[in-house]
Amino acid sequence: MTQTMEHTTTTSDVFPVKGVDYLQFLVGNAKQAAHYYSTAFGMTCVAYRGPEQGYRDHAEYVLVSGAARFLITGAVHTGAPGAEHVVKHSDGIYDIALEVPDVDAAYLHAINAGARGVSEPYDVKDEHGTVRIAAIATYGDTIHSLVDRSGYDGPFLPGFVTRAPIVSPPEKRYFQAVDHVVGNVELGKMDEWVEFYGRVMGFTNMAEFIGDDIATDYSALMSKVVADGSRKVKFPLNEPAVSKRKSQIDEYLEFYGGPGAQHIAIATNDIIRSVDAMVAAGCEFLDTPDSYYDDPTLRARIGKVRVPIEELKKRKILVDRDEDGYLLQIFTKPVQDRPTVFFELIERHGSLGFGKGNFKALFEAIEREQELRGNL
Secondary structure, eight states, X not given: OEEEEOOOOOSSOSSOOOEEEEEEEEESOHHHHHHHHHHTSOOEEEEEESGGGTOOSEEEEEEXXXXXXXXXXXXXXXXXXXXXXXXXXXXXXXXXXEEOSOHHHHHHHHHHTTOXXXXXXXXXXXXXXXXXXXXXXXXXXOEEEEEEOTTBOSSSSTTOEEOOOSSOOOSSOSOOEEEEEXXXXXXXXXXXXXXXXXXXXXXXXXXXXXXXXXXXXXXXXXXXXXXXXXXXXXXXXXXXOOOSSOOHHHXXXXXXXXXXXXXXXXXXXXXXXXXXXXXXXXXXXXXXXXXXXXXXXXXXXXXXXXSOHHHHHHHTOEEEEETTEEEEEEEBOOSSSSSOOEEEEEEEEBOOSOOGGGHHHHHHHHHHHHHHHTOO
16 A cells, blocks of 8 residues: 655645635535535525526525535526536535635636636626636536635625525534545546646645555555645545445446545534534434454554544544544445435544545445445
8 A cells, every 4th residue: 555645835836725615516406405404414504596586597505614615506497507417416516616816817727737617707796796706627527616705795606695594503513614525536537637636726646545455355446635735625536446346436436427526524623522413413424343443453553532432432433543643534324315425524633634544444334335235
C-alpha cells in the first residue's frame, strides 16, 4: 500500500477558492428531501424559491448547518432542466459550488487550461445586491459553479425568499461544515481527473491510497485526494480496481449511471451527540462488528482519544490516528433507494487524513450491505 501526505502549499495560487459555497442536490421530491435533511440531519431551512416567486421549473429549498449549505432542487414539471438528471441518476449531487474571489479570472483560467464551460460569467441581482456566477464541468454530469457573493446580503441568491424552518432546529447543530466531497470515476480515469484538478484549479495531490490497505478479500479500489492550497476544499477521487467481485465503486457507477459524487463528509465537533440525535431521528449508519473494537492492536495504535472505546463501540464509530493527531468517523447507509450517495460524519483532532486505518473495516461493512442487496 502506498500513501503520501503532502503538507506544503503552492507559492502562487492560480485558482484561489474561499471554500465550498453550496452543494446542489437534484431530487425527485424537494419538499420531502428538505424535510428529511431538516429532521434527520438537524439542518435549518432558511430560503426557498419556486412557482410562487415566478420560477416555473423548480421548487428549491436552502438548508444550512453552520457553514454547510445544501440546495435541494426538484423539478415541478417533466420538461424542467435537471429532470432528466434525476431519471438517470436518482437523487444525487449535481453542483459542487465553490466560492471564489474573482469569478471572471477563475473561469478564464479554467477555460484556458482546458475545462469545458457550462455557463460564462453572469450577474444575478435583486434588492439585496448582486451575485456573480459561472460554471465549469467536471466528472460525469457534475459541475462546479463559481460564485462571488461578496456584494450580496440576501438569504441565498437573488430570487430566493427567506423561509421559516421546516421543523424546530436542534439546540446545537449536528455538524458545522463540509469537510470533503468524494467523487467516483470509471476504471482508468482517476489520474485523468487528478491531473484535471491540478491543471485547471491548481489543486495538489494531497494523498493517495493504493494497495492492500484499500482492499478486502473480495473487492478493491484506488483513491487519490486533491486539495486547494489552504486545504479548505478537498476532493478524494476513487476508481475501481480489479478484484474477485464487484467493488463499492462498481456498484455506485452501475446504479448511479456513471461517475458522480459518492459521499459527503460533514465535520462535527461532537460525533457522539450527533450520532445519537440522528439515529433517534431515523438516520441509518453502517454497522461495525465488535471485533473491530476488541482488537488489542486498535487500542495500541490509536492511544488515548477523548471518547472511551466502549462509547465508540456502542455507536459503531470508527477511530484512526496519524502523525498529526486522530479522527473519529462514521458512515451512513445510502440516503436514497439506489445504493449511491451517502454521508460521513467526521470529528478531527489534528488529523489531516481520511481514516486510512479504517478502510478495510469500512469496505467490509459496505460489502455486507452489498451482499444483502445482491450486488457483491
